[in-house]
Amino acid sequence: MSSRSKWIQVQFIRGSRTFANSCWACILVCGxxxxxxVGLSSCIGEDLIPRLSSKQIAFIPQGLVMCFxxxxxxxxxxxxxxxxxxxxxxxxxxxxxxxxISSIFRWGFPGENRRxxxxxxxxxxxxxxxxxxxxFFSSRLLYLKVRGRRSIPLTRIGENLTLEYMEEKAAELARFLRVSIEGF
Structure with a gap:
C-alpha cells in the first residue's frame, strides 16, 4: 500500500503482523x-487431557522428551x-x-533501538x-543506493513478490526520485 502526490510519496511496509504468522503461532502454541x-500426564500417572490416555507412555524417556x-x-x-x-x-x-529528504522507518524489538x-x-x-x-529460495529486494553509505533495503527481506511487481515499484520510485535503476 502506498500514498502518492506530486511532491510526497509514502510506502507502507507490512511487518510481522500477518495472518500466516498468527496462524502459525496458534498452531505452535496448541501443539x-x-x-x-501428555508429558506431564505420563509423569503424574493421570490423564490431564480427557479421552487421551497416556498410560502407554513411560515418563523416562518418552514423557521427558515430550515435556522438553x-x-x-x-x-x-x-x-x-x-x-x-x-x-x-x-x-x-x-x-x-x-x-x-527521505525517511526510512521500521519497528524493531523493544529496547533501546525499538524505533x-x-x-x-x-x-x-x-x-x-x-x-x-x-x-530454490528465490528472493527479490528493492533498495536505495546512497552515496557514501551502504545500500538501504526498502522491502521486507523474505517477502515473496513477483518480479513484474518489483520492477514496476522500482521504476515508479526511480521516476519519482529522478534517478537511474540498477540491477536489471
Missing part, C-alpha cells in the same frame, strides 16, 4: 501445550506471538521532494536497485 500436557518439546514449542510460540504483537519489521518509506529511523538527503540517492536471486 506445544498438547505435548507438555512442549516447553521449547511454547517458547517459540511466545516469541512468534511477540513479533506479531510488536509488528517487528513494519514501518514506512517516506520521500519528500519539496523538502529534499529504527534512517533519514537521507534525496540528492545523495544515486540509484534505485533491484536484486533478484533465482533458485
Amino acid at each position: 506445544a501445550t498438547g505435548f507438555l500436557l 518439546y512442549g516447553i521449547a514449542g511454547l517458547f517459540l510460540g511466545l516469541y512468534l506471538w511477540c513479533t506479531v504483537f510488536w509488528n517487528v519489521g513494519g514501518g514506512y518509506n517516506y520521500f519528500d521532494k519539496r523538502e529534499g 529504527i529511523c534512517i533519514q537521507l538527503v534525496l540528492r545523495d540517492v544515486e540509484a534505485v536497485g533491484l536484486e533478484n536471486r533465482e533458485g
Whole structure:
C-alpha cells in the first residue's frame, strides 16, 4: 500500500503482523501445550487431557522428551506471538521532494533501538536497485543506493513478490526520485 502526490510519496511496509504468522503461532502454541500436557500426564500417572490416555507412555524417556518439546514449542510460540504483537519489521518509506529528504522507518524489538529511523538527503540517492536471486529460495529486494553509505533495503527481506511487481515499484520510485535503476 502506498500514498502518492506530486511532491510526497509514502510506502507502507507490512511487518510481522500477518495472518500466516498468527496462524502459525496458534498452531505452535496448541501443539506445544498438547505435548507438555501428555508429558506431564505420563509423569503424574493421570490423564490431564480427557479421552487421551497416556498410560502407554513411560515418563523416562518418552514423557521427558515430550515435556522438553512442549516447553521449547511454547517458547517459540511466545516469541512468534511477540513479533506479531510488536509488528517487528513494519514501518514506512517516506520521500519528500519539496523538502529534499527521505525517511526510512521500521519497528524493531523493544529496547533501546525499538524505533529504527534512517533519514537521507534525496540528492545523495544515486540509484534505485533491484536484486533478484533465482533458485530454490528465490528472493527479490528493492533498495536505495546512497552515496557514501551502504545500500538501504526498502522491502521486507523474505517477502515473496513477483518480479513484474518489483520492477514496476522500482521504476515508479526511480521516476519519482529522478534517478537511474540498477540491477536489471
